[in-house]
Amino acid sequence: MRLPTSLRTLRIQLLLVAATAMPCCGAIGVRTISAGVDPPPLPPSGFSHERLDRVLTRHANSSGVDYQTLAMESGDLRAYAASLAASGPRTTPDRFTSRADRLAYYLNAYNALVLLGVVENWPIESVRDVRAPLAPGGGFGFFYGLRFNLDGDEINLNDLENEILRKGFEDARIHAAINCASVSCPTLQPRAWMPETLEPDLDRAVAELAGDARHVRIDSANRVVHLSSIYDWFREDFEKHAERAGKAPTVLGFIELYGGAPVAAAAQSAPGYEIRYMEYDWSINRHK
Numbered sequence: 001m002r003l004p005t006s007l008r009t010l011r012i013q014l015l016l017v018a019a020t021a022m023p024c025c026g027a028i029g030v031r032t033i034s035a036g037v038d039p040p041p042l043p044p045s046g047f048s049h050e051r052l053d054r055v056l057t058r059h060a061n062s063s064g065v066d067y068q069t070l071a072m073e074s075g076d077l078r079a080y081a082a083s084l085a086a087s088g089p090r091t092t093p094d095r096f097t098s099r100a101d102r103l104a105y106y107l108n109a110y111n112a113l114v115l116l117g118v119v120e121n122w123p124i125e126s127v128r129d130v131r132a133p134l135a136p137g138g139g140f141g142f143f144y145g146l147r148f149n150l151d152g153d154e155i156n157l158n159d160l161e162n163e164i165l166r167k168g169f170e171d172a173r174i175h176a177a178i179n180c181a182s183v184s185c186p187t188l189q190p191r192a193w194m195p196e197t198l199e200p201d202l203d204r205a206v207a208e209l210a211g212d213a214r215h216v217r218i219d220s221a222n223r224v225v226h227l228s229s230i231y232d233w234f235r236e237d238f239e240k241h242a243e244r245a246g247k248a249p250t251v252l253g254f255i256e257l258y259g260g261a262p263v264a265a266a267a268q269s270a271p272g273y274e275i276r277y278m279e280y281d282w283s284i285n286r287h288k
Contacts, residue, residue, distance in 0.1 A: 030132065032147045032154060033113075033120050035081035042087055047095050047105060051080040052112050053192040059287075060190045065181070066287040070115065071122045081116050081148070084109050088151025099169075100195035106165050107193045110178045113148045113157060118181050118284070120146075126282045127181050139282075143180075166234075172241035172254060175230055176205040183281040184214065184228060203258065210259030215278075223273045227251065232277045251275070 042048075055077045059070045070077065088105060089096040096102045121130050121142075132145020143157040150160070157180075165174050179188035186209050193201060209215050215228040231238060231251045242253035252275070 030145055030147060032149070033116055034149065035078045035085060035116070037075075037078045037082050039082035039086040040079050042083070042092075042095075045095065046101070047087060048083070049080075049104070049108050049192040049194060051076040051083070052108055053194075055080065055112075055115070056188070056190050056192060060188045061287065062187055062190075064183075064285040064287040065115070065118075065188060067118055067122055067284070068286075071119045074116075074119050077112065077115055077119065080112055084112065084151065085149035086152075091152040098195065100198045103165075103169055103171070103174075104193040104195045104198050106160065106168075107174065107177045109150055110157065110160050110165065111188060113150070113160070114179060114181050116148070117142060117146050117157070124284060126284055128282050166237060170237075170240070171202075172234070172237040173202040173206050175234055175237065176209040177202055179285070181285055183283045183285050184230075184278070185285060186215070186230075187212075188285070207258040210255045216255060216259060217278075218273075225252065225273050225275050227255075227275060227277055229277045229280045231255075 040051075055070070058073075059066045084105075087095060088109075089102045096105060117130070118124065118127070124130065127142040128139035130142040130146065131139070132141025140158075143161075145156070147154045147156050155164075161178065165178070176186045177189075177193065179185045186205070189201075189205060209228075215230070217226040218224075219226065235251055238251045238254035239249045242251075242257065243249035245254075245257055247253035247256055252273075
């Protein structure tokens with residue numbers, strides 16, 4: 001779901017005015033990040049995620065992303081971003097006939113555009129180093145002030161996540177599938193999302209998130225469950241997902257679906273367990 005053109009234009013104008021009025025604050029204002037290359041030819045049908053798959057296979061692993069090398073070898077990433085700009089469910093709907101086609105496209109688009117945003121601002125220690133005026137909470141210009149060409153239009157990462165992915169698909173598993181280039185984000189998978197394997201791959205990603213102590217940690221002795229702040233920020237998504245699956249409409253009910261016996265035991269003991277949300281680490285998820 002996109003804002004009407006008139007509202008998007010007004011928001012851009014307001015941001016530009018604020019940027020020129022705040023020269024002392026280090027704000028970058030609104031900036032469109034271009035792929036900088038022509039789009040490659042489209043396949044005869046569907047949409048190819050092969051270039052992003054190569055990028056992730058080469059530069060991403062469980063410890064993070066090798067942004068330094070990616071910044072020097074960004075050809076595949078830029079070609080993929082150019083293909084995202086030229087084709088998508090809005091401009092070429094005949095190429096995206098299934099829900100899996102569309103969801104894989106937007107999940108991959110989010111991850112690819114985050115990578116491009118980091119590369120365009122490299123080196124940075126945190127995405128919060130990228131400033132923009134009027135960004136809620138301060139330090140989130142990366143998600144509000146950078147705009148990308150996508151499917152014949154321009155969009156920022158905040159709207160891609162909230163207006164298209166969350167509202168358009170109502171699937172809480174997306175929170176395990178997209179990566180915000182930060183240490184506390186779910187792990188960026190080393191492969192692109194593919195429509196034909198999307199369902200089992202999303203289930204595995206959520207199970208990985210639920211089983212990772214960085215995101216879910218159970219202190220049975222003190223009856224405390226420590227959770228990533230993601231589960232707090234998007235609590236409604238997880239609650240609704242759990243309810244649709246026949247579980248208790250709670251965050252723990254969602255995690256119980258994928259987290260195995262320890263989380264199931266904690267969920268079944270609720271409300272006896274206290275939930276505490278961990279501080280989020282916005283440091284760049286640089287490959288170690």
